Amino acid sequence: MKRFFYKSQQTAVGAVLLTVFLLLVMPEGVRARLKSAIGGLFLPALSISTTGQAALESLGQLGVSDRDPFPTNQALGQGSGATSSITELQLENDRLAGENKRLRDAAEWEQRIPWETRLVRVVGRDPFNWWRRIKVNLGTNKEARLRLNQPIISVRGELVGRISEVGPLTSWVLLVGDPNCRFSALLKESRSQGGIVSPRQYSADPRVVELTYLPNDVEVRPGQAVVTSGMGGAFPKEIPVGQVVDSWVSKNGLYTEARVKLHANLNQLETVRVLVKY
Amino acid sequence: MIGAYLLVFLQSHWQGPRLWLGFQPDLTPALLVCAGLRLGAGQVSTAAMLTGLWLDSLSANPLGLSVLPLFIAGWAVFSFREFILRDELVAQFYLGIAAGAAVPLLQVWLLQLVGSNPLLGWQMGVWCLVNALLCGVAVPVFDRMAKLLDRWFSHPAHDPNRWPNENRQIVRGKN
Numbered sequence: 001m002k003r004f005f006y007k008s009q010q011t012a013v014g015a016v017l018l019t020v021f022l023l024l025v026m027p028e029g030v031r032a033r034l035k036s037a038i039g040g041l042f043l044p045a046l047s048i049s050t051t052g053q054a055a056l057e058s059l060g061q062l063g064v065s066d067r068d069p070f071p072t073n074q075a076l077g078q079g080s081g082a083t084s085s086i087t088e089l090q091l092e093n094d095r096l097a098g099e100n101k102r103l104r105d106a107a108e109w110e111q112r113i114p115w116e117t118r119l120v121r122v123v124g125r126d127p128f129n130w131w132r133r134i135k136v137n138l139g140t141n142k143e144a145r146l147r148l149n150q151p152i153i154s155v156r157g158e159l160v161g162r163i164s165e166v167g168p169l170t171s172w173v174l175l176v177g178d179p180n181c182r183f184s185a186l187l188k189e190s191r192s193q194g195g196i197v198s199p200r201q202y203s204a205d206p207r208v209v210e211l212t213y214l215p216n217d218v219e220v221r222p223g224q225a226v227v228t229s230g231m232g233g234a235f236p237k238e239i240p241v242g243q244v245v246d247s248w249v250s251k252n253g254l255y256t257e258a259r260v261k262l263h264a265n266l267n268q269l270e271t272v273r274v275l276v277k278y
Numbered sequence: 279m280i281g282a283y284l285l286v287f288l289q290s291h292w293q294g295p296r297l298w299l300g301f302q303p304d305l306t307p308a309l310l311v312c313a314g315l316r317l318g319a320g321q322v323s324t325a326a327m328l329t330g331l332w333l334d335s336l337s338a339n340p341l342g343l344s345v346l347p348l349f350i351a352g353w354a355v356f357s358f359r360e361f362i363l364r365d366e367l368v369a370q371f372y373l374g375i376a377a378g379a380a381v382p383l384l385q386v387w388l389l390q391l392v393g394s395n396p397l398l399g400w401q402m403g404v405w406c407l408v409n410a411l412l413c414g415v416a417v418p419v420f421d422r423m424a425k426l427l428d429r430w431f432s433h434p435a436h437d438p439n440r441w442p443n444e445n446r447q448i449v450r451g452k453n
Contacts, residue, residue: 012323016349019327023342024392031341038335045287124336127289129301129405130386130396131338135290172338179395180338201399205300267296 036167043169046123050137102155115236117153117273123170132161132178132198132206134269139167146171151235151275158263159228159239160272175266176241177209183234185211185241188225192218196226196241196260206266209242214256220247226260236278281420282309282325286332301405306333307377308416310348312424314355315364315373322352339385340392347384351377370417378413382406 023031124135138146152160152173161181164174174181179198186193194214211226224244230237240263247258285305296302306329313325330345337344355362355373363369383406389396 009319012319013353016323016327016345020342020345023345024340035335035341038331038341041283041332042287042290042336045283046291049287049291124291125293125296125302126337127286127302127304127333128337128339128385128396130389130398130402132397133338135336177397178338179397198397199399201401203399203401267293 036165040167046170050123115275116277118276119155119271120274121271122269132175132181132266133164134161134173134175134272135170136173136272136274137170138274139169139171141168146274149234151239151278153239153273153275154264154269155271155273156263157240157273159235159241160264160266160269162234163274173272175206176262176264177206177266184229184231185226186229187211187214187218187220187244188227190218190224193229193231194258199259207242207262207264208245209260209262211244211258211260212250212255214247214258216249216254216256218256220244220256220258222246236275279325279328281423282306282329283332285309286329286336289333290336299408301408303409303412304378304382305413305416306344306348307351307381308374308413308420310352310381311355311370311373311377311413311417312420314352315359315362315370315421316424317356319356322356323349326352338394339389340394343388343392344385346388347381350384351381367418370421371414374414374417375410377417378410379406382409 023034026034118138120136120138122134123137126133136152140146146163146166148163148166150163152162154160159176161173161175161178163171164180165172176196177198182195182197184193185196192214194211197210197212199208199210214220222244226241226244228235228237228239228241242260242262245259245261247256249256289302289304289306293302309329310322310326313322317325326349327345330348331342333339333344334341355377362373386396386398386402
């Protein structure tokens with residue numbers, strides 16, 4: 001018995017193979033719960049990271065508010081000090097103007113959107129490049145409990161994806177363009193219906209998807225707007241999706257396909273909206 | 279283990295590299311290569327299991343899928359490390375490149391074997407090559423960091439030929 005455990009290399013290999021085998025044969029429900037539990041180990045790191053970011057932001061604002069905006073020009077040497085204060089004020093002014101514009105845009109779009117929404121922050125992404133998912137900082141713990149398959153749109157009201165997993169504190173969102181996120185969409189102009197699927201070939205640009213199963217007799221032109229059709233119940237109607245880039249007839253000649261560039265920049269999502277009532 | 283935890287966390291929650299490069303680099307193969315060069319069998323297998331499980335828990339991969347490719351990378355280095363000039367920068371660089379290219383390919387192959395449909399294409403090959411280069415650069419960096427941490431937090435290696443006080447050393451011979 002001792003001799004067996006002395007063979008540490010065999011034990012190590014056996015342990016790994018056994019673990020992998022058990023994980024693969026495990027029932028799906030148990031595996032999902034185990035996955036969620038292991039993912040929960042990163043919540044402390046996430047809290048520390050979020051708290052640290054908030055502290056840095058508040059420190060930055062503290063420095064600005066404490067500074068006297070009109071320093072007294074006391075001596076000859078104060079000339080350069082005044083110049084640097086003006087430069088700092090200009091930079092701060094530019095930053096505040098940009099933030100003001102973003103908030104105005106968000107407020108303006110909120111009035112235009114016909115659904116009740118809730119803002120959530122993006123706190124992570126799938127580390128692998130062949131999946132397109134983001135993590136948001138809301139789960140089942142707060143008042144607005146998230147549900148599976150709830151639509152997610154950008155701050156400006158463009159389609160981003162849908163909720164695929166809900167945890168107690170965080171949730172995963174499947175982005176448009178992920179192989180598991182397919183839905184019905186239509187060309188806004190001609191009302192011709194098709195299906196949005198992930199691009200056949202991996203593209204470094206996550207904003208490119210394909211609109212397929214369009215009828216051959218429909219004119220598809222670059223620049224045409226694509227919106228959700230509401231069919232299938234995945235997303236409500238008329239959520240802006242993107243614009244047609246180009247089109248071609250399928251290999252078997254039965255339907256037309258088009259490349260669509262999404263409105264939402266999926267690489268630069270910081271805050272998104274969850275459709276609470278639609 | 280802390281290094282693996284932090285690396286997996288950064289890969290999921292820090293989007294800087296994705297904005298600069300257009301993709302998220304995966305440096306966990308480099309970590310396993312370092313583990314294979316320095317640690318024992320049990321530690322290599324534990325590192326592979328934990329890193330793989332942590333990665334898959336933050337991803338849409340089936341849980342446990344990443345364990346085997348990472349384990350193969352670490353174990354291959356561990357098995358042949360007596361024949362490798364493991365302190366040489368060039369050797370570490372090439373090992374990192376090999377692991378950085380092989381591990382994602384194994385992961386994709388396993389994904390297709392279990393029936394998942396990941397996004398694939400020729401651009402993925404370009405990403406794989408760049409990732410391999412980054413892993414090649416990362417192995418010497420991780421190795422230096424591991425040596426530094428070892429020096430800070432471990433007892434110094436015992437040198438039986440070194441006396442604490444030169445005056446007390448017995449020198450045999452004439453005069």
